Amino acid sequence: MLLFKILHFLRGYVRLKAQGGFPERFLNLCSNKKIPLWNVESRGGILLANTTPNGYRQIRTPAKKSGMKVRILKKYGLPFFAFSNRKRIGLLFGIVCFFLIIGILSGMVWTVSVEGCETVSEEEITDALASLGVRPGVIRQKIDIEKTEREALGKLPNISWMSVNFQGSAVIVEVRETTGKLPETQDDTPSNLVAAADGQIVTMEVFSGTREQQVSAAVLKGDLLVGGITENKDGTVNFRKAQGYITAITSHNVTTTLNEVSQLRMISDIDSRCTLVFFGLKIPLGPFNSNKESYNEESYVTLNGIKMPVGIVLDRSYKTAQASAVTDANTIRLLALEEHFSECSQKFEYMKIMESQTTLRQSKSGVTVTGDYKCLQNIGESKEIEIDAQSAQQ
Amino acid sequence: MARRRRRNEACKNESPKMIGSELSIPISAATMAHIEICGNREAIVEGCRGVLEYDDTLIKLDTGKLIITFTGSELCLGTFQLQQTVIRGNIVSIDFSN
Incomplete structure (x- = not known):
């Protein structure tokens, strides 16, 4: 039913009101003329129904034959909406941008998560993958899975097996760590x-x-x-x-x-600068901070416990004075x-x-x-x- | 000629039955309307030839051999086409008459 609703919305439809005459004859004539009618209701002799714009154009003959007066109550759907807003260029531009952004962002990697690591830290694995080009903001199709797995295993000696999987826009990396280390040489x-x-x-x-x-x-x-x-x-x-x-x-x-x-010495001043992180792209929101001894405070947007690739990084550097x-x-x-x-x-x-x-x-x-x-x-x-x-x- | 015509008519009547029995399909499937009912909320009638009476408490459909009467409250036609008619609302009873 949802599919029909979507199709009706895309093609547009009208809600009509027919009164007087013979409703049954009107329905039969519409049916013979193949005029689609749905959600037909009868309220105190008044017939309410939905039909397509094309069907409404043909409805005049059956209405005349059955002695009914037909009136449009309301017009629904995309064609009517587009027609009434045809002068609003901004709205059109917004809709186009919306679909464009959705199209571009759905082709990108949003998150990289690691499963199965116990002794090796998750950051170590994600850093290794980032150096190989698997990080938020990268176009999904550009990732060569086999090559990435092979090269990442070379970089991470404590990982014996790795599998890079895509789940929508999320990259899920499954790893298995090496077991049974070589015995250390004993000093006798x-x-x-x-x-x-x-x-x-x-x-x-x-x-x-x-x-x-x-x-x-x-x-x-x-x-x-x-x-x-x-x-x-x-x-x-x-x-x-x-x-x-x-x-x-x-x-x-x-x-x-x-x-x-x-x-x-005591802290005299705190220099802080915000950086907006959007799909790996870092947009500074303040003057450049040259101090190397700075502390980062990252806060990302989370949705259902999943870290989104959008967030703010706050760099703080402390100035000390006597x-x-x-x-x-x-x-x-x-x-x-x-x-x-x-x-x-x-x-x-x-x-x-x-x-x-x-x-x-x-x-x-x-x-x-x-x-x-x-x-x-x-x-x-x-x-x-x-x-x-x-x-x-x- | 009359005998041959009678034989042809007999064949016409017998052929759907034969096909139906061969394919294990109910005999009525080829000749009568097909009705599907979902609880007392929705009924789908296939093979409807027209509406005889329409009201929010009563809908009478012509299916050729039978006249089907739906009675209830808040009845409406979800879809109205000759191939398929969907009746929605609180269906209280369905009556069949020739």
């Missing part, structure tokens, strides 16, 4: 495991080699923890790589001094503590802080923060055994 050089720092052993797990220390024992830096030399029953010795996991409580002292507060002299004592202390803890977080990245004591001293020269920390750390450090060739032969 004979070595001991020695303490990397002074401390008290908390846990000790020996995987290979001879245990030389016990749990709760205090060790100094360089002390042997696990030996790489094992003695056999017949008196001979074997050299191997000592392996183990030894944790100990170690003491650390971190001192931070903030001498000159005037060295601090901060005005800080005189407030609390602020200076806070800044000193912030610097101290920042240093600690870097130093104790692979340790667990068990105990800590921080002291803050303020003098004329500046603020000093001292921290005493007791940390749990892996103190095992591999140290190669130097074997003399002669002794090895013995």
Whole structure:
């Protein structure tokens, strides 16, 4: 029925009203003359029906024969609409542009999505595809699927299989990652495991080699923890790589001094520039930003959770200037503590802080923060055994 | 001559039946109107020869051998052509008469 409605709209139709006379005779005569009538309704002796413009021209004879008076109620459809708006060039131009844009945009790639990646990032794959010409805004027919798949696999060593599929204007890339990596080459050089720092052993797990220390024992830096030399029953010795996991409580002292507060810099100005992205085309909406250290904030139009190739990219660059002299004592202390803890977080990245004591001293020269920390750390450090060739032969 | 004419008429009457039985098609399909009804909302009549009576409560169609009367409310002719007539509305009853 929808098809009929579309056809009627394209060809145009009129709603007519016929009254008086004999409606049945009128209908039969119209039918004999092959005048199409549809949606025929009878309301209190008045006949309402739809017919084509051509049919309406022929309807005069049946109406006369059946004694009915026919009048047009309304004209519908594209021909009547076009005729009534024939002087509106802008409207015509708009309609033409609409179909032209729809035609052009439907032939372009709108989105590129990746399915099946787990360890390899989606951006890595889309970047590789973009360098090969598969990105939003590219004409779909220009993409050579086989060539793209082949070259993309060459660029992405962690991808074993790739399939580029089109779903309308969206490109869906299915990938499979490589499984079973090649075993890493093991270093079997004979070595001991020695303490990397002074401390008290908390846990000790020996995987290979001879245990030389016990749990709760205090060790100094360089002390042997696990030996790489094992003695056999017949008196001979074997050299191997000592392996183990030894944790100990170690003491650390971190001192931070903030001498000159005037060295601090603060953000003085933010330069921001918007760029309109339309199918890969970047249209700047402001002056060019020469600062390389800028932050991008992308916001794209999404439709049903699908990212459309239309959006705005906001480039922000921060200008810094020397901060005005800080005189407030609390602020200076806070800044000193912030610097101290920042240093600690870097130093104790692979340790667990068990105990800590921080002291803050303020003098004329500046603020000093001292921290005493007791940390749990892996103190095992591999140290190669130097074997003399002669002794090895013995 | 009269005998031959009678034989020809008999053949004419028999031929659709024979064809129908050979092709497993109902005999009436070739000679009578074909009616298709969708619930009580729509009826499609194929082989209509004309409208005898038309109102929003009653539509009487001539199909040659039969006169079909649709009664109901808000009845209208969705399409009106000799090949196919579509009747829409609340159909209450359909009556067949010779």
